[in-house]
Amino acid sequence: MKVLFSFLPKEEQQLRLTNQFPQIDFIFQKGLNENELETADVVVTYGEDLKAFHINSAKELKWIMVASAGLEKMPLQEIAARDILLTNVRGIHKTPMAESILAHLLSIKKSLQVVSENQRNAIWSKRVPSSELFGSTALILGPGAIGGEVGRLLQAFGVRTIGCNRSGNTSSYMDEMISFGSIKEVLPQADIVVSILPSTEETRGLLTYEHFQSMKESAIFMNYGRGDLVKELDLLKALENKCIAYAVLDVFEQEPLGSDHPFWRMPNVIVSPHISSHSSQYVVRALEIFSRNLVAFLKQENDIENVIDATRGY
Amino acid sequence: MKVLFSFLPKEEQQLRLTNQFPQIDFIFQKGLNENELETADVVVTYGEDLKAFHINSAKELKWIMVASAGLEKMPLQEIAARDILLTNVRGIHKTPMAESILAHLLSIKKSLQVVSENQRNAIWSKRVPSSELFGSTALILGPGAIGGEVGRLLQAFGVRTIGCNRSGNTSSYMDEMISFGSIKEVLPQADIVVSILPSTEETRGLLTYEHFQSMKESAIFMNYGRGDLVKELDLLKALENKCIAYAVLDVFEQEPLGSDHPFWRMPNVIVSPHISSHSSQYVVRALEIFSRNLVAFLKQENDIENVIDATRGY
Numbered sequence: 167m168k169v170l171f172s173f174l175p176k177e178e179q180q181l182r183l184t185n186q187f188p189q190i191d192f193i194f195q196k197g198l199n200e201n202e203l204e205t206a207d208v209v210v211t212y213g214e215d216l217k218a219f220h221i222n223s224a225k226e227l228k229w230i231m232v233a234s235a236g237l238e239k240m241p242l243q244e245i246a247a248r249d250i251l252l253t254n255v256r257g258i259h260k261t262p263m264a265e266s267i268l269a270h271l272l273s274i275k276k277s278l279q280v281v282s283e284n285q286r287n288a289i290w291s292k293r294v295p296s297s298e299l300f301g302s303t304a305l306i307l308g309p310g311a312i313g314g315e316v317g318r319l320l321q322a323f324g325v326r327t328i329g330c331n332r333s334g335n336t337s338s339y340m341d342e343m344i345s346f347g348s349i350k351e352v353l354p355q356a357d358i359v360v361s362i363l364p365s366t367e368e369t370r371g372l373l374t375y376e377h378f379q380s381m382k383e384s385a386i387f388m389n390y391g392r393g394d395l396v397k398e399l400d401l402l403k404a405l406e407n408k409c410i411a412y413a414v415l416d417v418f419e420q421e422p423l424g425s426d427h428p429f430w431r432m433p434n435v436i437v438s439p440h441i442s443s444h445s446s447q448y449v450v451r452a453l454e455i456f457s458r459n460l461v462a463f464l465k466q467e468n469d470i471e472n473v474i475d476a477t478r479g480y
Numbered sequence: 481m482k483v484l485f486s487f488l489p490k491e492e493q494q495l496r497l498t499n500q501f502p503q504i505d506f507i508f509q510k511g512l513n514e515n516e517l518e519t520a521d522v523v524v525t526y527g528e529d530l531k532a533f534h535i536n537s538a539k540e541l542k543w544i545m546v547a548s549a550g551l552e553k554m555p556l557q558e559i560a561a562r563d564i565l566l567t568n569v570r571g572i573h574k575t576p577m578a579e580s581i582l583a584h585l586l587s588i589k590k591s592l593q594v595v596s597e598n599q600r601n602a603i604w605s606k607r608v609p610s611s612e613l614f615g616s617t618a619l620i621l622g623p624g625a626i627g628g629e630v631g632r633l634l635q636a637f638g639v640r641t642i643g644c645n646r647s648g649n650t651s652s653y654m655d656e657m658i659s660f661g662s663i664k665e666v667l668p669q670a671d672i673v674v675s676i677l678p679s680t681e682e683t684r685g686l687l688t689y690e691h692f693q694s695m696k697e698s699a700i701f702m703n704y705g706r707g708d709l710v711k712e713l714d715l716l717k718a719l720e721n722k723c724i725a726y727a728v729l730d731v732f733e734q735e736p737l738g739s740d741h742p743f744w745r746m747p748n749v750i751v752s753p754h755i756s757s758h759s760s761q762y763v764v765r766a767l768e769i770f771s772r773n774l775v776a777f778l779k780q781e782n783d784i785e786n787v788i789d790a791t792r793g794y
Contacts, residue, residue, distance in 0.1 A: 275579065
């Protein structure tokens with residue numbers, strides 16, 4: 167059995183796999199090797215390199231393991247037509263993303279940028295604005311695996327969490343739940359508004375300028391989902407008019423953000439270049455899921471984790 | 481009854497007190513009014529302005545409320561001799577200090593200074609080192625009220641906590657406990673070493689250069705206790721020799737830190753100018769404790785919070 171990687175794990179990670187599965191022919195290579203693909207049984211990819219024609223020429227392909235969560239660039243139709251097993255690494259983003267959200271929130275509350283600027287100028291000043299996360303209220307748009315982890319940590323800091331999804335049905339670590347239709351009503355209570363929503367027909371343009379007008383002037387808005395949640399011009403206007411105090415943006419309408427984009431220079435915007443899920447533990451965890459699934463795959467068992475229905479894309 | 485403040489609460493905070501206690505003559509003034517002090521029954525102070533001669537001239541003084549935790553500058557002997565009630569605001573530092581510790585830790589783990597420098601230069605770069613708090617081990621020197629709150633939050637992030645006090649006796653939110661004598665043995669396990677120890681005979685100079693040699697090269701050392709925990713020259717040498725990755729210092733041998741001090745310019749040092757307990761909620765909470773105590777004091781009840789034994793100083 168041949169397993170083809172289109173990215174290069176660290177040497178010790180490769181060794182762990184070859185030791186655990188001596189019967190398997192692993193090919194570790196950066197970039198998709200189209201020749202090897204023709205005879206590969208399994209492909210492990212970040213999900214941005216496989217095209218429809220690859221699926222057609224990969225005659226032996228039985229399983230595609232995507233070491234990422236988004237599958238927007240995958241040739242799902244062709245995968246579904248061939249009934250190829252498709253899995254991803256859903257769940258491994260929750261720790262780094264939740265830690266990133268807490269890092270930015272606490273950094274703002276404790277004015278760490280001011281502390282660091284004072285240090286650059288060797289200025290001993292105790293006049294640094296400092297507030298607390300404790301006692302805040304957070305609205306979490308998209309309280310799934312990642313949003314739930316954010317909610318769990320916020321609750322540990324004494325933050326009241328309001329989850330918001332399509333149905334308004336209960337989610338973990340949310341003190342209260344609302345549906346998309348009630349967002350505007352709860353915005354005036356929220357000190358923090360975090361979105362981890364995917365891009366779907368219902369979430370595109372879900373927030374408008376009016377929503378930002380309903381927020382507290384001291385509110386922090388964080389977009390960790392997709393850039394099309396709000397029209398960038400609406401968000402820009404809201405920030406220019408100081409409807410809210412801060413926007414922490416990990417996602418944008420267009421990525422990378424152009425070097426002349428106003429966001430870079432706005433003192434109330436933090437540009438995190440779509441890195442919130444990055445972590446030194448990312449590949450480690452992805453390969454742990456892969457190894458567990460490979461054991462089950464070899465035994466032809468059914469308990470494979472994170473199987474994606476290619477006809478639906480999730 | 482006359483209550484003299486030597487600092488100025490906000491107008492709404494003054495109003496709340498005068499409304500709750502109409503029978504009391506409150507004098508709110510910035511700086512100690514020595515004339516009023518002579519006839520005051522109660523003084524509310526940050527604890528740095530009262531001298532021995534004040535105690536002698538304040539013939540009516542029955543209670544000193546210190547809106548701070550440290551009592552090093554108080555004329556304790558004179559207070560003890562007159563048997564004046566002495567209280568402080570022990571406990572109100574734990575939330576802001578624990579949040580400050582988490583803010584700096586997460587900021588380092590997520591390289592927020594690099595993110596912010598890239599933003600200043602409009603550079604979209606995903607090559608930002610990013611690691612996790614999850615799975616780390618923290619050694620907490622002084623697991624009291626503040627250290628326990630740090631431990632509680634760290635545990636929520638999936639950090640293993642080792643508490644260290646004089647006795648090695650159990651403390652809340654510590655997975656393990658050691659005594660001062662065993663510090664060197666556990667240092668090689670610790671990714672984070674935080675001290676919230678007060679300055680006592682046993683803690684002065686507790687850490688030496690050798691301790692830093694025992695730490696991981698990737699370790700983060702945080703001093704939130706007192707600057708005399710370690711000789712500054714030892715700490716400087718350890719940082720210059722890269723024994724550890726970062727020092728986050730809220731306290732120093734000499735405060736304020738001189739503008740030519742090397743700490744300001746060291747890339748592996750974060751200078752937090754003794755502001756970790758600052759919070760917009762500080763005076764609010766201090767006055768809550770004061771109001772509760774004032775109710776008990778007026779009723780001549782014994783359930784007064786945070787009473788300090790002036791003969792011992794704690």
